[in-house]
Amino acid sequence: QVQLVESGGGLVQAGGSLRLSCAASGRTFSSYAMGWFRQAPGKARECIAAISWWSGDITYYADFVKGRFTISRDNAKNTMYLQMNSLKPEDTAVYYCAASDQRYSGANIGSYNYWGQGTQVTVSS
Numbered sequence: 001q002v003q004l005v006e007s008g009g010g011l012v013q014a015g016g017s018l019r020l021s022c023a024a025s026g027r028t029f030s031s032y033a034m035g036w037f038r039q040a041p042g043k044a045r046e047c048i049a050a051i052s053w054w055s056g057d058i059t060y061y062a063d064f065v066k067g068r069f070t071i072s073r074d075n076a077k078n079t080m081y082l083q084m085n086s087l088k089p090e091d092t093a094v095y096y097c098a099a100s101d102q103r104y105s106g107a108n109i110g111s112y113n114y115w116g117q118g119t120q121v122t123v124s125s
Contacts (some may be wrong), residue, residue, distance in 0.1 A: 002026040002099050002114050009020070009095060011018045012087055017074070020082040022097030022116060025066030030054050030075040033100040035112055036082045038093035038121075049082060049108035060106045094118040 008020040022034070035050035049071035052058035056073045070083040080097060096119075098112035105111040 002029065002032060004097050004099060004116035006095065006097050006116045006119040009121045011122045011124065013097055014087060014123055014125050016086045016087050017024055017083070018121060020089065020095055020097075020119060020121075022080040022082075022085065024078045024080070029073075029078040032114075033102050033105045034071075034073060034080045035098045035100070035105060035107075036080075037073060037096045037109065037112075038091075039096070039118075040093040043093075045103060045109065047109060048095075050104070050106050052104035054103075058104050062107070070092065070124065085120075087121075089123045089125045091121060092123050093121060095121050 003025045005023045012018055028102040033053045035044050036048045038048055039045040048062050048065050051071045051073055068086045073080045095118045099114040100112045
């Protein structure tokens with residue numbers, strides 16, 4: 001199993017940037033495909049970005065974050081990141097990281113087995 005802890009959320013003005021981190025412990029981090037999700041009040045949880053296991057050479061981005069967000073992983077640090085630039089008020093949500101036992105899961109939320117507790121991101125206008 002793997003345990004996940006997100007950090008880096010907070011309050012930022014529109015147009016600003018934040019970098020989220022997801023620290024993993026437990027089984028070998030590199031053997032998991034990873035993803036970032038978010039959930040706004042009253043809305044379903046949605047996939048923002050995903051990255052494949054090991055080298056992370058396959059990535060996925062939701063259309064609404066393409067060109068603004070970047071997902072990456074550092075297996076030596078057991079950590080995944082989400083660099084978020086040009087933030088908009090509609091990006092306000094609780095952001096979650098998740099791990100999948102598969103090599104790559106993309107936006108398939110059902111294939112993610114492990115979840116962090118979430119970190120709040122609030123973008124003011």
